[in-house]
Amino acid sequence: MTDKTLNFLQFLKSGEYKKMRKHAESFGECPLTAEKHLESFKTALELCRPVLFAEYDDFGFNRDSDLTMMWGSGNVTPNYLRILNTGFDGVKEQIKQSISNTHNIGRKKYGRMMLSCIDLCLDYSDRFRDEIKDKNDRLYKALLKVPHGPAESFYEACVFIKLCIFFLRLIYTDHIGLGRFDQYMYGFFLADKRRGVSCEELFETLENFFISLNFDTDLYWGMQQGDNGQSMVLGGFDVDGNYLYNELSEMCMKASLELCIIDPKINLRVGKNTPEEVFESATLLTKQGLGFPQYCNDDVVIPGLIKLGYDKHDAYDYVVAACWEFIVPNCGADTPNYHLLDFPLVIGNMIKNELCESKSFDELMEKARLAVANECERLLELGKIVVRVENPLLSVFMDGCIESLLDTWSGGTKYRNLGSHGVGISSAADALAAIKKNVFDEKTISAQQLTDALEMNFEGCEEIRNLLLDSPKMGNNDAYVDSIASELMASFSKHFNNKPNIFGGIWRAGTGSAQNYVYASKTCPATADGRRSGQPYPSSFSPSLETKSAGLLSVIQSFTKYDLSDIINGGPLTIEIHDSVLRNDIGIKKTAQLVKKYIEFGGHQLQLNSVNREKLIDAQKHPENHKNLIVRVWGWSGYFNELDVEFQDHIIKRCEYII
Amino acid sequence: MVKGCIFSIEEFSVYDGPGIRSTVFLKGCPLSCEWCHNPEGQDAGIQIVKSPNGCVGCGACFENAVQENGKTVFMERSIKKCPMKLLRYCGKMTESTELCSKLLANREFLSDGGVTFSGGEPFFQSGFLFECLEQLKGKMHTAIQTSGFCESAVFARATELADHFLFDLKLFDEAQHIKYTGVSNRLILENFRFLAKSGKDLTVRIPLIPGVTDTYENIDGLCRLMSESGIYYAELMPYNKMAGGKYKLLGKTYSPSFDETLTPDIRADIFEKYCIKILVL
Ligand code: SF4
Numbered sequence: 001m002t003d004k005t006l007n008f009l010q011f012l013k014s015g016e017y018k019k020m021r022k023h024a025e026s027f028g029e030c031p032l033t034a035e036k037h038l039e040s041f042k043t044a045l046e047l048c049r050p051v052l053f054a055e056y057d058d059f060g061f062n063r064d065s066d067l068t069m070m071w072g073s074g075n076v077t078p079n080y081l082r083i084l085n086t087g088f089d090g091v092k093e094q095i096k097q098s099i100s101n102t103h104n105i106g107r108k109k110y111g112r113m114m115l116s117c118i119d120l121c122l123d124y125s126d127r128f129r130d131e132i133k134d135k136n137d138r139l140y141k142a143l144l145k146v147p148h149g150p151a152e153s154f155y156e157a158c159v160f161i162k163l164c165i166f167f168l169r170l171i172y173t174d175h176i177g178l179g180r181f182d183q184y185m186y187g188f189f190l191a192d193k194r195r196g197v198s199c200e201e202l203f204e205t206l207e208n209f210f211i212s213l214n215f216d217t218d219l220y221w222g223m224q225q226g227d228n229g230q231s232m233v234l235g236g237f238d239v240d241g242n243y244l245y246n247e248l249s250e251m252c253m254k255a256s257l258e259l260c261i262i263d264p265k266i267n268l269r270v271g272k273n274t275p276e277e278v279f280e281s282a283t284l285l286t287k288q289g290l291g292f293p294q295y296c297n298d299d300v301v302i303p304g305l306i307k308l309g310y311d312k313h314d315a316y317d318y319v320v321a322a323c324w325e326f327i328v329p330n331c332g333a334d335t336p337n338y339h340l341l342d343f344p345l346v347i348g349n350m351i352k353n354e355l356c357e358s359k360s361f362d363e364l365m366e367k368a369r370l371a372v373a374n375e376c377e378r379l380l381e382l383g384k385i386v387v388r389v390e391n392p393l394l395s396v397f398m399d400g401c402i403e404s405l406l407d408t409w410s411g412g413t414k415y416r417n418l419g420s421h422g423v424g425i426s427s428a429a430d431a432l433a434a435i436k437k438n439v440f441d442e443k444t445i446s447a448q449q450l451t452d453a454l455e456m457n458f459e460g461c462e463e464i465r466n467l468l469l470d471s472p473k474m475g476n477n478d479a480y481v482d483s484i485a486s487e488l489m490a491s492f493s494k495h496f497n498n499k500p501n502i503f504g505g506i507w508r509a510g511t512g513s514a515q516n517y518v519y520a521s522k523t524c525p526a527t528a529d530g531r532r533s534g535q536p537y538p539s540s541f542s543p544s545l546e547t548k549s550a551g552l553l554s555v556i557q558s559f560t561k562y563d564l565s566d567i568i569n570g571g572p573l574t575i576e577i578h579d580s581v582l583r584n585d586i587g588i589k590k591t592a593q594l595v596k597k598y599i600e601f602g603g604h605q606l607q608l609n610s611v612n613r614e615k616l617i618d619a620q621k622h623p624e625n626h627k628n629l630i631v632r633v634w635g636w637s638g639y640f641n642e643l644d645v646e647f648q649d650h651i652i653k654r655c656e657y658i659i
Numbered sequence: 660m661v662k663g664c665i666f667s668i669e670e671f672s673v674y675d676g677p678g679i680r681s682t683v684f685l686k687g688c689p690l691s692c693e694w695c696h697n698p699e700g701q702d703a704g705i706q707i708v709k710s711p712n713g714c715v716g717c718g719a720c721f722e723n724a725v726q727e728n729g730k731t732v733f734m735e736r737s738i739k740k741c742p743m744k745l746l747r748y749c750g751k752m753t754e755s756t757e758l759c760s761k762l763l764a765n766r767e768f769l770s771d772g773g774v775t776f777s778g779g780e781p782f783f784q785s786g787f788l789f790e791c792l793e794q795l796k797g798k799m800h801t802a803i804q805t806s807g808f809c810e811s812a813v814f815a816r817a818t819e820l821a822d823h824f825l826f827d828l829k830l831f832d833e834a835q836h837i838k839y840t841g842v843s844n845r846l847i848l849e850n851f852r853f854l855a856k857s858g859k860d861l862t863v864r865i866p867l868i869p870g871v872t873d874t875y876e877n878i879d880g881l882c883r884l885m886s887e888s889g890i891y892y893a894e895l896m897p898y899n900k901m902a903g904g905k906y907k908l909l910g911k912t913y914s915p916s917f918d919e920t921l922t923p924d925i926r927a928d929i930f931e932k933y934c935i936k937i938l939v940l
Contacts, residue, residue, distance in 0.1 A: 462719070462742045469744055477764065546744075551670025553681070553765045581673055584938070590673040590772075597679075597768055614901075 001258055002200075005207045008056045009259060012214055017053050017062065024048060024065040026221070030072035030172045034113045034390040034407065037072075037171055041393065044069065044170040045120060050128045050163075058138050058205070059159055059212035060128065061166040063219060070221045072172025072389050073408070074229065075321045075337060077329035078397030080164065081184040084157050087149040088118050094402050107405035110392065114402070117393040121167045122147065153195075154188040154202055158209040164397070165213075165230075171393045174220065175229025175322035178264055179329045182234045182249035189248045199247075206248075207255045213263040227515075227638070228263065229322025235278065236269035237298045239316050243271070245278055256292055257285050262630060262638060267320045268293035272600050279592035286591070286608050287582040291632025294324060294572060295606040297599050301326050304568030304604070308498060308508055310415065324512055324540070324605055325570040328415055331399040333408045336419035336508065336569050338386070339379055340516055341492060343428035344537060345524045346375045351431065352454065356447045361440040365484070368432060369491045376495035379420055384502055386418070409503060416503035419569035422492055423513045423520055424537035426474040427544045429485035430529035434471035436480070450528060457526045457533045468530035475543030477554035479561075486562040493566045510569020511541035511604075518646055536650050540571040540607075545653050552577070556598050564604040572605035573598075574632075576654055579610045607632060616640065616652050662752045663787030666699050666779075670765065674894075674940050676802040676823050676862070678772025681762055683791075685776060686750050687783035690806055691841040692829070693915045694868050696902035700779030705750035707733040708908045713743050720746055731910075749909075755790035763798060773800030775825070782809035782817070792820035804864075806840075807847035807854075814850045823860040826851060828893075829872055831880030839871055848884065855888035863893040869921035878926040882933040893930065895939045897923040 001009070011017070024047040031037055048067040052060040083091060092115055099111040129143035142156045147164075151157040161178070168176055192202060217228050234249045256266050268282050282293050296318075305315035305326065314328045321327045325336035350371040351364075358364040388409040395401035401412035409416055438445040445453075445464055453461035472481040489511075496509040513520075517537040526533045529544060538544050541559060549555050552575060559573045581587045591608075598606050609632045619626035619640050629640040631651055640648065664686040672682040687703030688695075695701065699708065709720065723736035738746040762774050774795060781788050781803055788803075795801050802823035807814075818824075828851065829844075830836040836844035854861055863885060867873045885893065903913030930937045 458742075463739045466739050466741070466744055551668065551681070553670040553679075553768045556768075557765075577671075583940070586938075587673045590671075590679050593679055593771070594671060594768070601767075 001207065002204050004056045005204055005211070008054065008208055008211050009261075011054050011056070012211055012261070017215055018066075018218070020053070021063065022065045024067040026067065027069035030070050030389055032387065032389050034110060034392045037389070037391055037393075038113050038116055041117060041120060041171040045124055048170060050124060050166055052132050052135055052139070053215065055135065056208075057212065058136060058155070058208050059162045060132060060136070060139055061163050062212070062215040063166075066219060067170075068219050068221045069170075069172055071174050073391045073394055074173050074175040075325060075327070075335060076333055076394070076398065076408070077177040077179040077319050077321060077327065078164070078168070078394070079330035079399055080161050080179065080397070082330070082399070083164065083397060084151045084160050084188075087151075088122055088147045089149060091396060091402070092118055095396075095405075098402055098405050102405060104405075110390075110407065111405040113392040114396050114405075117171070118396065121163075121393075124167075125163055151188065152191070154185065154192045154197070155205045157185060157188045158205060162209065162212055168393060168397070169216075171391060172389065173391060173394050177229060177231040177233070177319060177321050177329075179233060179319045180236065180317070181232045181264075182246060182252055183236075183244060186246055186248050199251075203251055203255065206251055207259060210255050210259055210264060211261065214261050217263055227323075230263045230265060231267055231320045231322055232264040233267045233269060233296075233319045234293070235274070237271055237273070237302075237316070239313060241273070243274055243278075245274075250281065253281055253285055253293070256290070257288055260288055260290060260630070262290065266292040266294070267296055269296050269298050270599055271298040272596075274596075274599070276592065276596065279596050280588060283582070283588045283592040283595065286610050287579070287588065289579065289610050290630050291607065291609050294320070295595060295599070295608070296320060296326070297602070297604050297606075299599070300565045300602055300604045301568055304565030307565060308417070308568065309506060314415070320570070323514065323570075324572050324607075325419065325510075326568055331414040332417075333398060333413040334415055334417040334419065334505070334508075336510065336512075337514060338383060338418040338420055340421035340423050340513075340520065341372070341375055341379060341496075341509075342423050342516070342520050342524065343372075343488060344424040344431065344527045344531070345520070346371050347428040347431055347488075348454075348525060348527050351435065351528055352451060355435065355439070355451055358447070361436045364435065365432065365487065369487060372488060372491040373495045376492065380496070380499055380507065383418060383507065386502060388503070411504065415505060416501075417505035417508055418501045418503070419508040419510055420496065421510055421512045421514060421516060421569070421571065422489070422567065423516045425485055425488060425511060425541060426547075427527060427529050427531060427537050429481055429488060430471070430473050430544055430547070431527045432484045433473070433481035434468040434528050434530070436484075437471045438467055454526045454528060458530075465530050468528060469546055471529075473529070473544060473547040473549065475547050475549035475555045475558050477550065477557040482558050482561045489562050489567050497566070508569040509567050510571050511564070511567055512569065512571025513537065513540045518650060536646070539574055539650070539654070541605075542574045545650070552594065556594075556601060556603065560598070560601040560603045564602060568604060570605065572607040573603060574607040574609065574654070576609045576611050579612045582610055611651075613652060616648070620645075620648055620652070660754055660756070661784075661786045661790065662754055663758070663784050663791075664703065664705065664750050664752055665758070666750045668761070671768075672775065675775040675777065675804060676773065676825060677800070678770075679768055680772040680775050680802070681765060681769060682775040682777050682804075683758065683762070685778040685781045685784050685788065688778055688780040688806075689783060689808055689842060690780065693839050693871075693917070694866065694898060694902055696899070696905070697779070698906055698909055698911060698913075699749045703783065705748055705752070706909065707738065707746055708749045709733065709910070710745040711907045712745075714745060715743060717742060755787060755794060759791055759794040762795070766799065769799060773802065773822070775802040775804055777804040780806050780808060782813060785809065785813050785817075789816065789820060792817070796820060807850045808842060809846070809850070811846070811849060811853065814853065818854060818857050818859050821859075823862070824854055825862045825864055826854065827864050827866065828881050828884070829866060831877050831884065835871075835877070839868075851884070852888055855890055861890060863890055865893055865895050867895055867897045867923035867925065868917060869898055869919070869923045870917045873924040873926060875926070875929070878929045882929055882935055885935055886933045891934055892936045893938075895925060895937055897925070897939065
């Protein structure tokens with residue numbers, strides 16, 4: 001790391017920049033129409049001007065105020081490359097062309113709003129350029145070219161992206177991923193190299209770009225800090241089976257490793273043919289404890305997306321939207337986080353109403369499948385009253401919108417699919433397995449006793465609860481319970497996947513939870529896996545918190561039995577390993593082998609965290625000593641000290657059973 | 660068929676031999692090293708342990724316990740009645756066939772690695788250990804992590820069955836060995852020399868206990884022994900202050916006589932003198 005980078009990094013970590021901001025009232029509710037978006041964009045720009053924080057900052061476009069705004073649209077990956085190659089002036093010409101090509105007044109109007117948005121961006125960036133003229137020559141020169149014209153160098157391209165993010169965020173766009181940065185930026189990278197730019201210089205630019213993405217990450221509406229969706233996807237196979245992991249991919253990994261900051265969040269696309277060295281350098285990154293990279297398995301995700309109707313070449317281009325949602329960049333305006341199927345609640349209600357009437361476990365299981373099917377139906381019905389906002393600036397970045405002059409979600413883009421989380425799958429499967437064992441197979445608890453105990457939240461029913469806790473649990477490679485989980489997932493995907501939604505797209509079933517492992521669980525009564533009322537669910541697709549599993553090999557086998565390409569909305573298996581495992585090359589190599597095995601077994605997504613429970617407990621007690629402790633929360637990493645205590649507790653609990 | 664008593668299986672153990680391994684921990688140990696970090700491995704029988712974290716103080720465990728010689732002994736009902744599920748059995752009787760089929764179920768993961776038997780001292784249940792090794796022979800790579808404390812004939816049989824040995828060398832001086840581990844090291848050294856001569860795969864492991872095993876004399880003695888036996892690689896395990904972490908679980912107190920706060924000395928120069936390569940774990 002160069003001195004310049006180090007200074008910039010220290011400036012970021014000092015938090016000084018936060019004190020330099022003026023205060024601005026938050027923007028509440030997101031307006032629906034394009035007109036209102038444009039209006040509020042103007043106001044936002046007045047309240048929140050772009051600034052350059054320090055002399056070693058080569059990117060600028062940070063906020064001069066603490067303005068936050070409510071979540072509007074996002075969770076998509078814009079086509080940065082098209083904009084980088086065209087420049088805003090060129091884009092304006094394209095829009096004008098489209099306006100003159102259509103007679104539709106509504107579309108013409110929409111096109112003009114797109115133009116107004118771009119004009120605002122140009123205006124503010126020109127003014128900013130002139131302001132910094134004497135402060136940063138490099139940035140000044142870059143801004144003479146971009147955003148008006150196309151980017152030519154790697155640096156200009158980075159500046160352009162940073163500027164786009166700045167503007168998009170001020171028009172109610174959040175959680176916009178960086179997509180396959182190592183692929184679309186590779187051309188600029190190579191061109192620079194051909195021009196004689198050294199790898200060291202390119203690396204410095206890259207590192208400083210990464211650092212610059214970390215300012216303003218606290219300015220998100222109602223989010224835990226870190227949950228901002230700035231995901232970056234590296235690697236991946238092309239249609240011919242080549243693994244695309246280039247020099248820039250490796251540099252991104254190295255920068256993330258060196259900088260140890262929470263943005264961008266690194267996702268790595270891999271498959272069974274990914275070379276072992278890539279897994280090894282990824283494991284080195286895991287060792288840093290940031291929870292990077294998150295692995296996505298091309299061998300499972302791509303066929304899964306094709307089954308959902310995505311074109312082959314689009315499926316091969318998939319990215320992670322913000323946390324772990326698999327989407328298609330550029331032409332996909334999917335909303336994978338639309339709602340959630342709360343498995344423990346749905347199965348819990350079924351048990352409450354039906355257990356005493358059921359004569360066999362098969363009968364109960366039939367009712368469980370039906371309960372999931374009915375819930376799918378309810379969710380699909382609920383999904384018909386979606387309101388969508390119109391965001392003319394975002395549409396500029398989404399393929400198809402400029403040609404059609406339609407909004408991203410009103411038909412402008414190719415894919416407009418919606419998705420649902422599948423929360424607490426293991427907890428629900430464990431509950432059914434515990435009933436199978438105790439009520440039907442061994443008859444140690446009667447149906448009535450169990451329903452009463454659940455009603456009482458296990459108050460005075462310790463023995464019953466302990467029997468339930470001692471029953472087969474997902475994560476032990478035990479077919480007794482794993483097969484139940486498979487049936488629940490099969491029912492979800494069968495009754496949900498590919499059903500039409502009101503945007504002309506389809507619905508997608510998934511295994512994620514987002515924050516709902518804490519929020520949804522709060523109102524869920526006691527469940528038959530032994531979980532007390534209000535206790536959290538496991539995060540995404542993971543063993544329940546009370547489970548002492550047989551170990552990592554068993555967990556991996558339990559969670560790869562089902563054909564996960566059937567339930568591919570996203571949602572990782574989360575595994576914690578103690579940081580002492582990664583203390584030397586031997587541990588790194590073996591951990592890399594383990595990840596590879598997970599991929600070979602058909603896992604779809606893996607979140608591997610290196611943790612140290614003692615350290616976390618100490619950090620909770622003495623936050624002042626652990627200011628830089630970063631942990632993975634759900635689809636993102638954050639500073640441990642800045643998390644709400646219930647998320648801290650959940651993370652500590654997750655680590656309980658590792659040695 | 661003899662039944663064995665195991666207290667844990669660790670899947671994905673990375674520092675117990677080549678490749679990805681599962682480590683089986685057998686109960687019972689004839690030594691009582693002061694620094695033992697697996698105290699639940701010392702006692703041969705099944706015990707009831709109680710986690711010290713999360714107790715709400717309801718007293719249910721004590722109500723269901725009995726008093727023996729002035730000591731509280733928890734019973735099965737204590738386990739069942741604890742609302743926080745803090746009590747559990749430590750140790751489980753299992754047949755070798757059952758254990759081996761469980762281990763073989765993970766064969767796909769363990770193809771480059773295998774199984775390591777640890778403890779306690781695995782030779783403490785040598786009958787059970789041999790049954791397992793016989794069943795795994797030819798199917799999976801096996802390793803034994805041992806203190807080397809067992810009868811020579813038993814040890815010789817093991818060298819025929821297992822593929823790899825992780826052999827602990829603690830103290831070279833007999834009196835010191837007796838002082839800190841409770842037993843003489845005569846058998847241990849004899850077995851070590853035998854093993855080295857046999858040409859079996861062998862990894863020496865030295866726990867570095869501050870002021871006890873990390874002294875100049877001791878490391879020099881151990882290095883001499885190794886070099887005389889033609890062994891030029893050792894893994895060092897510096898003392899970790901977490902060693903005492905599990906004593907409370909057993910209702911025991913951990914009170915080592917050495918100074919825990921000192922950082923163990925690696926003594927790289929001595930190893931170098933004897934041309935012994937080291938890896939610090
Ligand atoms: S029963 Fe459990 S919670 Fe109650 S006093 Fe004993 S250990 Fe504590």
